[in-house]
Amino acid sequence: MTNYKGTNVKLIKCGKLFDGIHDELFENMEILVNKDKIEAVGRDLPHPEDVEVIDLSDATVTPGMIDSHTHLQVFDWHHAKDERIFQNQASHNLAVLYNAQKALKRGFTALRHMGSKTFDNYAALEAKRAINAGYFPGARLCVLPYTMVTTGSHGDLSQSAYMNPPLAKYLCSDFPTMGNGPDFFRGAVREQVKYGADFVKIMSGGGFSTPNDTPDDEQMSDDEMRAVIETAHQVHKKCTAHVYTAKSIKKLCEMGIDELQHCHLMDEEALEALYKYNVPIVPTFSPFEDMYESDPASMAQKSPSWQRKQLLYGERMMKGREMVAKSHLTLGYGSDLVSVYQPYQGAVEYRNMFKAGIDPFRILKAATSVNAKLMEMDDIIGSIEPGKLADIAAWKSDLLTDPNALLDCAFVMKDGKVFETEAFDD
Ligand SMILES: [Zn+2]
Structure with missing residues (x-):
């Protein structure tokens, strides 16, 4: 007793x-x-x-609840660009704490910070340590400080200053994981792990929030991606990747990736590869809620380039969402709120998965036991x-x-x- x-x-x-x-x-x-x-x-x-x-x-x-795809380093996504460029390190630290505290109050007791793309220094790691030490209330954090990105890619947020090349170049000067070539990335992975990264992430291709690329672009070579995955595994860290296209999904599965984000432009062959290599995905529907729900007022809050890309890719995205919902893939739960909603409002992913036709128990497991496993925290939460x-x-x-x-x-x-x-x- x-x-x-x-x-x-x-x-x-x-x-x-x-x-x-x-x-x-x-x-x-x-x-x-x-x-x-x-x-x-x-x-x-x-x-x-x-x-x-x-x-x-x-x-x-x-x-x-657990949200396994968040970007916590800004207070308000409506001013994300300004916050990233013009606010200092202390501001990013405070923003992570603010978002972790707000998420906790909304029933999200753990969050995975998917890495900064530049200018943010090690804000989320500092916040994780302060919360774990009990100095601040807040959701439990699983943190990657910086994602692995190539020059000019979706991960290179200095792309948003493209009209001012000297400024863009300056902004890149403090970005330890942006570079080119397998050797660069081996060093970058080792350095992130040295500073306390819980996992590693590859930005394999283009995306929606950046002005001068498209989701179909391949932005990292096979050698570079292989070097990241191999090095992460050598130091016992899991590796995930930002990916949209079927071609890159297949490649990453064959290379031994542990988990994939987004995957909205998948096809039958990509789905087969995900099954064959047993790779879980985090589908992150929420950033595209306005497209799925045909909500022009919400869409109007996004940048013109984002809106244009959504129109171009809409049909393929709808098909991809249907494939995810009908599949028996292992799904994680991640909101990836980078526009319209704030980083602590991860609850909206529930309705987006629900409206995609995914069984509620599958969503609830994604947001609890599956996410805990993806974050290697399933022994405790x-x-x-x-x-x-x-x-x-x-x-x-x-x-x-x-x-x-x-x-x-x-x-x-x-x-x-x-x-x-x-x-x-x-
Ligand atoms: Zn993201």
Whole structure:
């Protein structure tokens, strides 16, 4: 029998419980939390007499949600370009803390920061250390400081200053992972890991938010990508990649990539490669919500080049989304909010996956146990099981029928501590 004397024990009464693993909502379950960990899960659990009871019998309790594709280094994406270029390192540190705190209040107890593309220094690593040390409340962070990018690529954000080449050149001077050639990237991976990177990411091709490239562009050579993946694996780090096209998806699968982001321009052959090499994907639908929902007012907030590309690629993107929804690929949950929504508003990905026709349990697993595994944190978070950290959230809306259910968090606990919640705001 556990000795609870002098400990902080809480009993959570759940109306319904999604445990992160089963395609089922269990009724009338209890969770016993002892200090920072889940001690027991079941019905009518034995507990000490003076236990603190948390009554969530009118809510659905889940593991704390996890967003595995975020960019946390700016306060407000409406001014992202200005913040990146004109605000200093301290501002980026504060922005990561701000976003991690806001996400926690909305039931997202862990976030993966997918790397800065320039000008941001090591802001997210600093924030991770400060949160883990208990100096600030905030979601648990898994961090890549800088992504691996080539000159002029989607990852080279000095592209946004293309009309002023001396300024663009200056902005590149503080970008340790931008370069060319396999040797450069071997060194860059080793350096990121030296400073504390939790994983490695390749920017394999073009994207939507940059002015002078397209998602079809290949922006890293095979030798360069192979060098990044090999070096990451040599130092026991997982490697993921930003990728849209079928050709690059196939290549990266064959090269031994561990996981892929986006993948919206896939075809049947690419899908076969993902199955064959058992590569999970994080489809990140939210940045394109206005396209899927035909919302011109929302689309108008994006840059003219982004809008033009969405029109050009729209049909292929819709087809890709359908393929993802119909597939039996392992899906992670990532919002990639780089426009329209703020980095802490990851709840919108739930409705975007839901509206794509993906089964709610598949989405809920993506946002909990699957994401925990992608972040190599599945030994401590991602499910409600004895021994796991008590990262727990609860929701008043019906998760199985309401696409907006994650917009309104009713309760959140991280490391066994309860935090105040706030509802979604635009
Ligand atoms: Zn991204």
